[in-house]
Amino acid sequence: MSPHATGAGPRSVRSSAPVPTAARQRVALFVLVAAQFVVMLDTAVVNVALPSLQEDLGLTQTGVAWVVNAYFLCFGGFLLLSGRAADLFGSRRMFMLGSALFTVTTLMAGFAPNETILVLARALQGVGAAVLSPAALSIVLLRFQGTGRAKAMGAWGAASAAGGAIGVSAGGLVTAALGWQWVFFLTVPITLLAFLIAPLLFAAPVGMRTHRSFDAWGAATVTGGALAIIYGTLSVAELGWLSIETIGGGVVGVALLGAFIAIERRAADPIVPLQVFRERTVAAGVTVGLLGGAARVSTFYLSALYLQQVLALSPGTAGFAMVPTSVAGFLVSLMLLPHIIRSLGSGPTLVLGLVLLACGHFWLARTPADTGYWVDVLPGLLLAAAGVALSFTPSTMVIASGIPSTLTGLASGLANASSQIGGAFGIAAFSAIAAITTQAAGLAIGFRYAFIAAGVISVVAAIVAFVYLRPGAGATSRGRATSS
Numbered sequence: 001m002s003p004h005a006t007g008a009g010p011r012s013v014r015s016s017a018p019v020p021t022a023a024r025q026r027v028a029l030f031v032l033v034a035a036q037f038v039v040m041l042d043t044a045v046v047n048v049a050l051p052s053l054q055e056d057l058g059l060t061q062t063g064v065a066w067v068v069n070a071y072f073l074c075f076g077g078f079l080l081l082s083g084r085a086a087d088l089f090g091s092r093r094m095f096m097l098g099s100a101l102f103t104v105t106t107l108m109a110g111f112a113p114n115e116t117i118l119v120l121a122r123a124l125q126g127v128g129a130a131v132l133s134p135a136a137l138s139i140v141l142l143r144f145q146g147t148g149r150a151k152a153m154g155a156w157g158a159a160s161a162a163g164g165a166i167g168v169s170a171g172g173l174v175t176a177a178l179g180w181q182w183v184f185f186l187t188v189p190i191t192l193l194a195f196l197i198a199p200l201l202f203a204a205p206v207g208m209r210t211h212r213s214f215d216a217w218g219a220a221t222v223t224g225g226a227l228a229i230i231y232g233t234l235s236v237a238e239l240g241w242l243s244i245e246t247i248g249g250g251v252v253g254v255a256l257l258g259a260f261i262a263i264e265r266r267a268a269d270p271i272v273p274l275q276v277f278r279e280r281t282v283a284a285g286v287t288v289g290l291l292g293g294a295a296r297v298s299t300f301y302l303s304a305l306y307l308q309q310v311l312a313l314s315p316g317t318a319g320f321a322m323v324p325t326s327v328a329g330f331l332v333s334l335m336l337l338p339h340i341i342r343s344l345g346s347g348p349t350l351v352l353g354l355v356l357l358a359c360g361h362f363w364l365a366r367t368p369a370d371t372g373y374w375v376d377v378l379p380g381l382l383l384a385a386a387g388v389a390l391s392f393t394p395s396t397m398v399i400a401s402g403i404p405s406t407l408t409g410l411a412s413g414l415a416n417a418s419s420q421i422g423g424a425f426g427i428a429a430f431s432a433i434a435a436i437t438t439q440a441a442g443l444a445i446g447f448r449y450a451f452i453a454a455g456v457i458s459v460v461a462a463i464v465a466f467v468y469l470r471p472g473a474g475a476t477s478r479g480r481a482t483s484s
Contacts, residue, residue: 028143028201029152032136033159035099035194038187039129040163041170042071042106043297043423045187046122047304048171048315049180053118056180062238063115069234070119072427074126076420077227081219083134083413084271088214091138091409092202098132099195103188110184130416132191137412139202141400150338157393158333161385164300166326172319218271221260229253230421236428272410279402284468286418288350289395291461293422295357295454296392298430299384300325302454306364306447311371321373325385332389341394346401347469350394354462357387361455367448387458395419398469430454 046053046067054064086094105124112118137156144152174182232249239245264270277283303325307318340349363380371377396415403411430450438446 024201025143025148029140029155031194031197031201032140033155034190035095035132035136036156037159037163038102038190039075039133040160041167041187042125042129043075044164044167044300044304045171045183046180047167047301048308048318049175049183051315052175052180057112057115057118059115059118063119065234065238066119067122070123071126071129072420072424073227073230073234074123075129076126076230076417076424077223078127078130079134079417079420080226080272080410080413081223082131083138083409083411083416084219085131086135086138086409086412087407088409091135091142092198094131094135094409095139095202096195096198098128098130098135099191099198100128102128102132103191103195104128106184106188106191110181110188133416134409134412137396137416138408141408141411142405147342150341153393153397154333154338154341156396157337157389158330160392161329161333161389162326164297164329164388167300169319169322169326172315172317172322176314176316176319215263215267215269215271218260218263218267221256221263222271225253225256225260226417226421227253228256230424233424233428236432241432272414273407276403276407276410280468281398281402282414284464285395285399285402286414288354288461288465288469289399289415289418290422290425291457291464292350292354292357292391292395293419294426294429295354295361295458295461296388296419296426297423298426298450298454299357299360299388301427302430302434302447302450303364303381303384307377310367310444310447311373311377321377322381324378325381328382329385329389332386333393337390337393340390341397346394346397347465350391350398350469351462351465353387353390353392353394354458354465355387356383357391358455358458358462360384360387361451361458365448365451365455367444367451371444392419426454426457 050064050067053059053067057063059067082094082098102125105121105128109118109121109125112121140152140156141149170186171183174186228249230249230253232246232253235243235245235249260272261274264272264274277286300322303322304318307313307321308315313321337349340352344352360380360383363383364377366376366380368376395418396412399415399418400408400411403414430453433453434446434450436446437449
């Protein structure tokens with residue numbers, strides 16, 4: 001499949017810098033994965049700090065929900081557009097823009113004097129994350145090839161898994177020690193450093209596209225559609241499935257995405273070339289990304305609430321209770337994941353990760369009457385952490401393997417968007433299940449059914465991956481995806 005066939009347009013881009021040294025590659029990878037770590041950290045870091053935020057700023061219940069939801073909404077809603085923008089305008093430029101925006105809005109959140117400013121800051125922070133993450137992943141996919149890509153993606157996966165898990169731990173510990181403001185301030189040096197050092201590490205491309213048209217209507221409809229669907233999904237937990245917000249968000253979202261598909265079929269240079277979905281690995285990979293994202297993101301969300309609401313742990317203690325999860329996810333991603341991918345391939349590794357994730361959720365669903373952390377909770381958290389680590393990165397690699405290397409921004413956007421949109425659906429659906437069953441049978445039983453539902457979704461995702469993404473079905477990387 002040529003770049004022209006996918007709507008990328010003719011392009012001649014080459015690096016203006018010499019081949020990077022090993023030391024320069026290591027520094028570059030550290031900066032890229034550190035940026036991804038911060039992005040994932042901020043999906044979870046405020047969860048444990050919410051009671052303190054509510055008390056200090058006088059947040060309404062709606063405000064509490066939207067401190068979390070605003071970030072998810074804008075992060076998931078702008079990922080596809082931002083990923084394509086990295087292809088059109090350059091990954092380095094978008095990486096620097098995302099770093100700057102994330103830094104400024106994080107400071108804005110930390111200094112927020114009231115609910116309105118805090119929610120606005122979190123929304124803009126989500127936009128910054130949506131710009132930063134696909135650009136960083138695009139640079140990784142372009143800069144690291146062959147066996148180096150497996151190691152680089154292992155580090156990327158470690159940062160992603162550790163970011164989500166450490167976010168829960170750090171949120172409780174930092175809030176207890178320094179106050180809720182510091183759950184925001186602690187990430188500022190990382191994104192500020194990324195912005196300052198990017199021009200020194202990442203060369204600007206030389207040679208421009210022969211044309212650079214921008215599919216404005218496609219951008220508006222895909223972003224609006226994603227925002228509407230995520231908004232409708234996030235409204236479920238507070239307003240219910242039959243609320244105007246939930247149904248309206250879904251209807252508007254589906255209508256806009258339908259219009260987006262019609263626009264992309266006629267666009268000369270589309271935001272998302274629809275031809276890429278004819279590739280089996282892309283279509284199946286996005287499906288697994290949605291299902292797996294629902295189970296992965298809900299792991300840390302449900303666990304944080306379970307520790308505090310069922311086991312009655314304080315925020316600080318709940319943070320300590322999540323530390324083993326953070327360590328396990330990091331070590332599996334960094335030390336085991338590259339070897340497993342090289343031995344099994346990305347598709348089978350993805351299946352293994354989803355099976356472990358399901359086992360973790362089913363273990364947590366046991367919830368005996370005398371629930372204890374060491375026997376009834378920790379083993380499930382460790383299984384889930386390993387599952388998250390072994391499924392997140394291979395999901396990205398599977399999607400990237402079916403998309404030309406000239407569209408690495410699109411590949412990273414699709415991978416991230418499917419995971420985040422799936423995560424929003426997962427949190428909404430599993431929270432609703434917990435709320436409904438809690439009313440009938442109590443809090444512990446409510447969480448039991450939420451964990452069971454997350455485990456079932458993990459199993460369904462594993463089956464889809466096994467059927468469509470095994471090596472014979474094209475899950476292994478292809479030359480066109482790894483060529484530079």
